[in-house]
Amino acid sequence: MKASVVSLFSGLFVILQPDLTAAAVILNVTPNRQQFFTGEPVRLSCEEEEDGSSADGWTLKRKWLQKTETCGVQGFQNCRGGTYSVSALSHADRGDYWCEDPKGRETIKVTIAVSDRFIMDIPALPVMVGGNVTLRCRDRVGSPVLVEFFRFKEHQKPKGVAPDGQFKIINIQKSDEGSYWCSHGQVTSASSTLHVRDPPVFAQTVSGLSFFRLFLHLVVITPYCITTGLLISIYCCRKTGKAPVGAPEITMQKVEHVDAAVAPTMLN
Structure with a gap:
């Protein structure tokens, strides 16, 4: 019985294992x-x-x-x-x-x-797809300056011109990922990479596909849970001597009937 219970839990772990990832x-x-x-x-x-x-x-x-x-x-x-x-x-x-x-x-x-002298504020951490980001170019004083923003492989012409030194990207996509820099006259900032990442898997559960996958997991897991519960109940009842819930009971009437049938034989 113990082996059966362990086997069931092992099977359940195998089913769930593909979705378990390290932090x-x-x-x-x-x-x-x-x-x-x-x-x-x-x-x-x-x-x-x-x-x-x-x-x-x-x-x-x-x-x-x-x-x-x-x-x-x-x-x-x-x-x-x-x-x-x-x-x-x-x-x-x-x-x-x-x-x-x-x-x-x-x-x-x-x-x-x-x-x-001159830097561009660009996030070090990846930005989520669908989010917004603002790139800012400034000098050490911090006063707004007219700048041109460039992107790697598109540096023949500015990606944008910002009188206030800010370049906004709305509803960012993976296609926006890449290296950016800005210039003010003869002064140019360093080039830095804007990283873009997809939302976590948990956040994608609102999609129909995720609900379908969740349904499939429930269909597969539910029989394991029910069977495991029944086996544990039977195992515990055998140890205590009690009949499991739903098992037929042997009444005293049947026992007495058997004793009555056996009694004449014993007298003979």
């Missing part, structure tokens, strides 16, 4: 930007995307030119495990940053750019 890990950048002025603070940390807790076992790495450094190992000052905090950025902090686990799995790389 996603991200490189969180605070503030959520890729470009900074020298002297500004920043914090980079490897975190669980679901709850923002520290991602155990993941290490922060960075690469500048051809040199790769590991957090806390190769001159990576103020860095512990998966967290790097800087109170005043310098040009030495430029580079590609990412989180990596012992199996070699990596998060999306974020390129941190540091400038003395």
Whole structure:
């Protein structure tokens, strides 16, 4: 009986297993930007995307030119495990940053750019499909300036001209993903990649296809649950000596009838 119950639970686990995925890990950048002025603070940390807790076992790495450094190992000052905090950025902090686990799995790389004069505010974290994003170009003073926004492979002409230094993308799509930069006269910002991601699977359950898949899962899982409950009930009743719910009862009348039939035979 125990083997049957275990077998049923094992089968249920196999059915559900394709939909079970490990929690996603991200490189969180605070503030959520890729470009900074020298002297500004920043914090980079490897975190669980679901709850923002520290991602155990993941290490922060960075690469500048051809040199790769590991957090806390190769001159990576103020860095512990998966967290790097800087109170005043310098040009030495430029580079590609990412989180990596012992199996070699990596998060999306974020390129941190540091400038003395002119930057573009662009999110470090991916933007969800259907969302809105505003790219802002500014100097160290922060005053609005007339800028032209460009996109990689479309740099022959500006993607947009913004008198106030802002370029808005409404209802963003995967096709909007790519590298952007802006210019003001002879001054040009660094180029940074705008990452776009699809909504989580859970958020897509409003679609008809997801409801259909949910229905199929219920059809498959329900018999397992019912059968498992019955087997557990029978197993418990056998241990206690009680008949399971719904089982026929042997009445005292039948027992007495049997005793009466056997009695004459015993007397003879």
